[in-house]
Amino acid sequence: xxxxxxxxxxxxxxxxACMAVTLFFLGAIIFFIAARGIKVITWEFxxxxxxxxxxxxxxxxxIVGTLYVTLGAIAVSLPLGLACAIYLCEYSxxxxxxxxIRMSINNLAGVPSVVFGLFGLAVFVKYFGxxxxxxxxxxxxxxxxxxxxxxxxxxxxxAVPISLREASLALGAxxxxxxxKIVLPTALPGILTGIILSIGRVAGETAPILFTAATFYTRRxxxxxxxxVMALPYHIYALMTEGTHPEEQSAIAxxxxxxxxxxxxxxxxxxxxxxQRQRVQNA
Amino acid sequence: MHKNVKMKAGxxxxxxxxxxxxxxxDLDICEKHVTAIIGPSGCGxxxxxxxxxxxxxxxxxxxLEGRIxxxxxxxxxxxxxxxxxxxxxxxxxxxxxxxxxxxxxxVAYGLTVNGVKDSKTIEKKVVASLMKAALWDEVKDRLHxxxxxxxxxxxxxxxxxxxxxxxPEVILFDExxxxxxxxxxxxxxxxxxxxKKYYTIVIVTHNMQQAARVSDHTAFFLLGELxxxxxxxxxxxxxxxxxxxxxxxxRFG
Numbered sequence: 234x235x236x237x238x239x240x241x242x243x244x245x246x247x248x249x250a251c252m253a254v255t256l257f258f259l260g261a262i263i264f265f266i267a268a269r270g271i272k273v274i275t276w277e278f279x280x281x282x283x284x285x286x287x288x289x290x291x292x293x294x295x296i297v298g299t300l301y302v303t304l305g306a307i308a309v310s311l312p313l314g315l316a317c318a319i320y321l322c323e324y325s326x327x328x329x330x331x332x333x334i335r336m337s338i339n340n341l342a343g344v345p346s347v348v349f350g351l352f353g354l355a356v357f358v359k360y361f362g363x364x365x366x367x368x369x370x371x372x373x374x375x376x377x378x379x380x381x382x383x384x385x386x387x388x389x390x391x392a393v394p395i396s397l398r399e400a401s402l403a404l405g406a407x408x409x410x411x412x413x414k415i416v417l418p419t420a421l422p423g424i425l426t427g428i429i430l431s432i433g434r435v436a437g438e439t440a441p442i443l444f445t446a447a448t449f450y451t452r453r454x455x456x457x458x459x460x461x462v463m464a465l466p467y468h469i470y471a472l473m474t475e476g477t478h479p480e481e482q483s484a485i486a487x488x489x490x491x492x493x494x495x496x497x498x499x500x501x502x503x504x505x506x507x508x509q510r511q512r513v514q515n516a
Numbered sequence: 517m518h519k520n521v522k523m524k525a526g527x528x529x530x531x532x533x534x535x536x537x538x539x540x541x542d543l544d545i546c547e548k549h550v551t552a553i554i555g556p557s558g559c560g561x562x563x564x565x566x567x568x569x570x571x572x573x574x575x576x577x578x579x580l581e582g583r584i585x586x587x588x589x590x591x592x593x594x595x596x597x598x599x600x601x602x603x604x605x606x607x608x609x610x611x612x613x614x615x616x617x618x619x620x621x622x623v624a625y626g627l628t629v630n631g632v633k634d635s636k637t638i639e640k641k642v643v644a645s646l647m648k649a650a651l652w653d654e655v656k657d658r659l660h661x662x663x664x665x666x667x668x669x670x671x672x673x674x675x676x677x678x679x680x681x682x683x684p685e686v687i688l689f690d691e692x693x694x695x696x697x698x699x700x701x702x703x704x705x706x707x708x709x710x711x712k713k714y715y716t717i718v719i720v721t722h723n724m725q726q727a728a729r730v731s732d733h734t735a736f737f738l739l740g741e742l743x744x745x746x747x748x749x750x751x752x753x754x755x756x757x758x759x760x761x762x763x764x765x766x767r768f769g
Binding site for chain 2: 303327394396398399400403406407410415418419
């Protein structure tokens with residue numbers, strides 16, 4: 234065997250090894266959480282309120298709270314993000330100013346989530362007086378999700394070939410008609426993927442809702458946007474750091490983690506499914 | 517040329533930033549004739565044809581001087597609505613660019629954006645346009661399939677049908693056969709000869725045989741200048757300019 238071939242074999246082998254290690258950790262996380270979490274998951278666990286100082290009963294309020302806060306966040310960030318991306322991509326004059334805006338948006342994506350939490354506390358909870366509530370949490374998470382939605386939408390819009398825009402304009406369509414009827418529908422799978430991924434991200438965040446929406450324990454289900462709620466990620470955090478029965482509590486925490494994991498993976502799976510289906514259609 | 521002049525370029529200079537792409541172009545385009553524009557790559561022929569429906573406006577940092585008339589009216593005037601000009605002057609592009617929608621929707625699109633709402637009218641015009649574009653027989657049973665499933669040649673004829681549906685007066689073809697095989701090219705050429713009965717046609721082409729086959733008039737562009745224009749037969753058999761002769765006999769380009 235030539236030296237070149239050996240080098241190549243070693244190269245492939247090390248790449249494969251790295252891939253295998255990555256895959257191992259991914260698999261290990263899922264297996265570990267599932268193995269520990271599955272023990273406590275029962276119908277009661279999914280549908281009942283917590284009892285006996287968090288050591289018994291279910292986590293239904295946390296599931297409901299996570300759903301509310303996530304939906305609220307998407308309701309906030311979707312229209313804003315979509316409009317912002319369309320403006321930046323299609324209407325704003327290209328130049329120095331827009332580049333700065335783009336850079337700022339990308340930097341916003343890099344801001345630690347706990348900083349968003351503090352911002353939400355200062356602005357939505359205190360200044361606007363929304364209190365610790367679904368509304369404050371949704372607004373905070375919404376801002377957190379904005380950069381994800383904006384970049385995904387921008388990417389999807391830029392990927393629409395210029396030839397399609399020209400075809401539409403050459404038929405006597407206005408710019409707005411072209412965007413609405415040709416560009417947006419063509420970009421839709423990409424935009425949807427971005428939205429769904431941001432749902433996954435938002436559902437799992439702990440720090441932003443820590444001071445803005447979440448409470449450790451409530452027996453009530455939220456009845457207005459101003460209610461404070463339990464949420465799965467925060468519940469896990471609370472179970473593992475506070476309370477008096479670490480044994481029982483950590484079991485419940487793994488149950489919550491499993492529910493959260495399944496939720497997020499389902500959402501990501503949906504994103505992949507939509508993207509694939511669209512690819513097949515366009516091929 | 518003594519026929520009716522449909523479009524007229526007068527002293528057209530065009531700049532991409534500091535670079536001048538067209539220099540003092542004067543060209544008459546006759547009604548219901550085919551005018552071919554030939555010349556080597558980068559000679560400004562595509563730039564020129566894209567001025568005729570104000571498509572170059574979409575390219576940032578460009579500047580136009582001179583006049584382009586459609587039925588005697590200056591279309592470059594800021595007060596003239598580019599959208600209206602593009603409805604009257606249709607365009608078929610180099611690469612087939614159907615929308616990722618159904619065949620029917622592709623043809624109907626131009627009608628709906630131009631305010632046609634009645635679905636019976638739309639259906640009638642879609643069928644008529646597909647027939648005129650010689651595509652009807654191939655697609656009549658699959659009008660609601662995605663247009664991207666058609667072959668390249670069929671896609672290009674769909675783009676022609678889409679253009680015909682809005683009933684333009686002039687149709688610009690920007691190297692319409694550049695990405696097509698010879699059979700599809702033949703079909704498009706036949707179609708152009710048929711269409712010139714009803715429409716004024718301008719075609720940019722790299723292929724000199726194609727210009728000779730389909731056009732009545734030929735204009736030869738070189739380095740942003742219009743070197744020579746005349747009856748196609750004259751240009752190909754007895755060019756007046758040395759540079760034209762060199763190009764059509766294949767000495768350069």
